[in-house]
Amino acid sequence: MSAAVAILLQVCVVVAAAPGVAGVTRQVRARLEGRVGAGVLQPYRDLRKLFAKRPLQASGTSWVTRAAPVLLVASSLVVAALVPVVTTQALPDVPGDLFVVVSVLLVGSVAVALLGLDAGSAFGGMGSSRHMMITALVEPTVLLAVYALSVPVDSSALGDIVGARHEDLTSIASPGGLLAVAALAVVVVAETGRLPVDNPSTHLELTMVHEAMVLEASGRDLARIELASWLRLTVLLALVVNLVAPWGIATSTTALALLVGTLAVVTKTALLAAVLGAAEIGLAKLRLFRVPELLAGSFALAFLAVTAAYLV
Amino acid sequence: MARTGKIAEPAPPAPDPAPGIPAALRGSVQVRHVDAGSCNGCEIEIGAAFGPVYDAERYGARLVASPRHADALLVTGAVTHNMAQPLRLTHAATPDPKVVIACGDCALGVGPVCAGHGVAGTVADVVGVDVTVPGCPPRPEAIVAALRSVTGR
Numbered sequence: 001m002s003a004a005v006a007i008l009l010q011v012c013v014v015v016a017a018a019p020g021v022a023g024v025t026r027q028v029r030a031r032l033e034g035r036v037g038a039g040v041l042q043p044y045r046d047l048r049k050l051f052a053k054r055p056l057q058a059s060g061t062s063w064v065t066r067a068a069p070v071l072l073v074a075s076s077l078v079v080a081a082l083v084p085v086v087t088t089q090a091l092p093d094v095p096g097d098l099f100v101v102v103s104v105l106l107v108g109s110v111a112v113a114l115l116g117l118d119a120g121s122a123f124g125g126m127g128s129s130r131h132m133m134i135t136a137l138v139e140p141t142v143l144l145a146v147y148a149l150s151v152p153v154d155s156s157a158l159g160d161i162v163g164a165r166h167e168d169l170t171s172i173a174s175p176g177g178l179l180a181v182a183a184l185a186v187v188v189v190a191e192t193g194r195l196p197v198d199n200p201s202t203h204l205e206l207t208m209v210h211e212a213m214v215l216e217a218s219g220r221d222l223a224r225i226e227l228a229s230w231l232r233l234t235v236l237l238a239l240v241v242n243l244v245a246p247w248g249i250a251t252s253t254t255a256l257a258l259l260v261g262t263l264a265v266v267t268k269t270a271l272l273a274a275v276l277g278a279a280e281i282g283l284a285k286l287r288l289f290r291v292p293e294l295l296a297g298s299f300a301l302a303f304l305a306v307t308a309a310y311l312v
Numbered sequence: 313m314a315r316t317g318k319i320a321e322p323a324p325p326a327p328d329p330a331p332g333i334p335a336a337l338r339g340s341v342q343v344r345h346v347d348a349g350s351c352n353g354c355e356i357e358i359g360a361a362f363g364p365v366y367d368a369e370r371y372g373a374r375l376v377a378s379p380r381h382a383d384a385l386l387v388t389g390a391v392t393h394n395m396a397q398p399l400r401l402t403h404a405a406t407p408d409p410k411v412v413i414a415c416g417d418c419a420l421g422v423g424p425v426c427a428g429h430g431v432a433g434t435v436a437d438v439v440g441v442d443v444t445v446p447g448c449p450p451r452p453e454a455i456v457a458a459l460r461s462v463t464g465r
Contacts, residue, residue, distance in 0.1 A: 030367075030369070030370075031318075033364055034316060034317070034318055034319035034320060034364045035318075035320050035364045035367045035369065035370065036318065036320045036323070036367050036370040037367075037369070037370060038369050038370055038371075038372055038374075039370075042340065042372060045339040045340040045372060046340045046342075048339075048340070049336055049337060049338075049339070049340040049383070052336040053336065053383075053407050053408070053409070054407060054408065055407060056380060056405065056406075056407045202377075203375060203376070203377045204377075205377060208377075211377065215377065215378040215380065215381075216378070216380055217380060217381075218380035218381065218407045219407045222380070222381060
């Protein structure tokens, strides 16, 4: 099979698994709170219902409100195609370069920030400004962390980095690699809007970041935004898990390797999602003005990782 | 948590689905709560219904922060003159298909404050009501049963 077919399969796997990943974190949280929980499949039911509802446009909104959800979901699908999730093979013309991945993530972030501003409500603008502040702190750390990982491999393509770690498992335990993955894990939590940076299940507008921007979205538009945020969560969790434990990832495009890669990544990501849900039980949301301290800490880790990558 | 274990009550048998509920809402209903002039007795019971013991979320109902995200409006209290227009606007801001649940005796026009001079009428006088939950205040079981009759789970 060609690399393009493998990438298409990867995107399909990510889209099919993304609501499940959100469902696993919610279900683990519910169980640890002593609840029964709505079940792992509840996000699929929510999506099916939302896609059946016609969106309402607030008066005074422009084409941005209609275009932003589509742009957000499209950028998330591109990220799902660029990041090594099922296979380390990249599309021949578009390498999964870290700068490309970060830029495409940023396109989605800007789209949702504009969506928050477009309706002109106070909470939307507040959420957008907070979101851009967090994004501005997250992006340098992502670049630096993946740069530290790219030094031993001599390539900034994420597929090559994961492939090299898959071949030489001792490189995973190198000091630079460990520091970089720790830094990356913190920024993934911030980028996907999880505790302690943002609370995805909050009802209190004053504490919202991502939720505040999407308060005006409804129906199919809301379904696209929800799906896109779950896609980002799934892809970034899969990237972290593939960097820490690359076992099973397909390094060729044979049918067997892709099948093993799919099963491996679904299992590993579900496990990491369960760990994320369990960890969130013990966390409270950070005050907004403490978030830069957390992200500066992860930037320091990434900086140390780059230094260690050159020294060791 | 390991010592306490599951604290949710065992699920009672599912109530009959309410008539006239759109098929699109089966299995997943996001609920926006509107206090149209309540004494907050109903709010305490709604809080209990979504708490860990009654756990309405296990049946697919979830409270949301915006009427744009909602499929159902859970209205409590006798509708006061000041809240009649906000209730109409909230109803208009909820995308179709939607249902309105009138919760508590005051919302149904038989509660203790319904004869007050600031009261504009019942919920049914302002927006169309699909499901009713009587009681002053209604027990959490009754609220959960009404939500289940909408989600069908």
